[in-house]
Amino acid sequence: MTLVALAATVFALVACGAGDNRPDVPPTESFGNPTATARPTNTPRPVPTARPGSGGGATAAPEPMGDNVVAYVGKDFAFESNKTTVASGMVVIYLRNAGPSPHNVQVRGNGVMQVSKTINANQTDQFTVNLPPGMYDVVCNIAGHEQLGMKVQLMVT
Ligand SMILES: [Cu+2]
Numbered sequence: 001m002t003l004v005a006l007a008a009t010v011f012a013l014v015a016c017g018a019g020d021n022r023p024d025v026p027p028t029e030s031f032g033n034p035t036a037t038a039r040p041t042n043t044p045r046p047v048p049t050a051r052p053g054s055g056g057g058a059t060a061a062p063e064p065m066g067d068n069v070v071a072y073v074g075k076d077f078a079f080e081s082n083k084t085t086v087a088s089g090m091v092v093i094y095l096r097n098a099g100p101s102p103h104n105v106q107v108r109g110n111g112v113m114q115v116s117k118t119i120n121a122n123q124t125d126q127f128t129v130n131l132p133p134g135m136y137d138v139v140c141n142i143a144g145h146e147q148l149g150m151k152v153q154l155m156v157t
Pocket residue numbers: 074101102103104140141142145150
């Protein structure tokens with residue numbers, strides 16, 4: 001009877017752990033502590049950094065508002081933006097890094113070259129730059145990222 005109960009416990013533990021894909025954990029480890037209940041959180045493995053509800057995010061600032069704000073979301077490896085055209089003058093360039101790699105946003109063209117801080121996943125940064133009319137390249141200037149696809153254009157009218 002005890003063996004049956006123990007076997008059931010082991011089965012429950014194995015079943016519980018089936019979701020986290022850790023084949024390196026021997027299913028017999030619970031025999032060392034027969035009173036142990038299933039503790040799916042006892043894994044030392046790092047948790048994915050983008051997991052929601054992890055309590056972080058203090059460095060993420062909300063997207064600024066205004067016609068002169070061009071907001072980019074940086075990903076591995078592309079940019080999305082809220083607009084591709086903006087009026088000339090003082091323009092706010094905003095970046096949110098949707099990660100997982102570090103990224104920045106650089107505006108270049110017509111004698112302008114300005115770059116944000118390089119930020120980690122889930123962080124934001126912004127800068128203001130005076131843009132005369134013309135076409136600009138907007139890139140991540142981390143080595144290789146532009147070539148991987150982090151390049152878009154901004155038209156300033
Ligand atoms: Cu990048």
